[in-house]
Amino acid sequence: MRLSDLPKGSPAVVDRVDDAHLDDVIAQRLRDLGFVAGEPVRLVARGPLGADPLLIQVGSTRFALRRSEAARVTVRVQEAA
Numbered sequence: 592m593r594l595s596d597l598p599k600g601s602p603a604v605v606d607r608v609d610d611a612h613l614d615d616v617i618a619q620r621l622r623d624l625g626f627v628a629g630e631p632v633r634l635v636a637r638g639p640l641g642a643d644p645l646l647i648q649v650g651s652t653r654f655a656l657r658r659s660e661a662a663r664v665t666v667r668v669q670e671a672a
Contacts, residue, residue, distance in 0.1 A: 595658045600633065601669075608621050647661065
């Protein structure tokens, strides 16, 4: 599932960040920010009417991402504990 499609509040874990092309600086920046395999992630909020930006929490840090950026991150939904 893409991070951009994750239901609000659902716990998930990053599976991978996909490069759109060779030397994709946005994908590399996402990895640098902590979007790495195995990292817990959660969609905290969406912009007005489900639009940009998306408020994403990785670990204890929150980031505002465009939907197109969040779509590069593949996640696995976790079962609620």
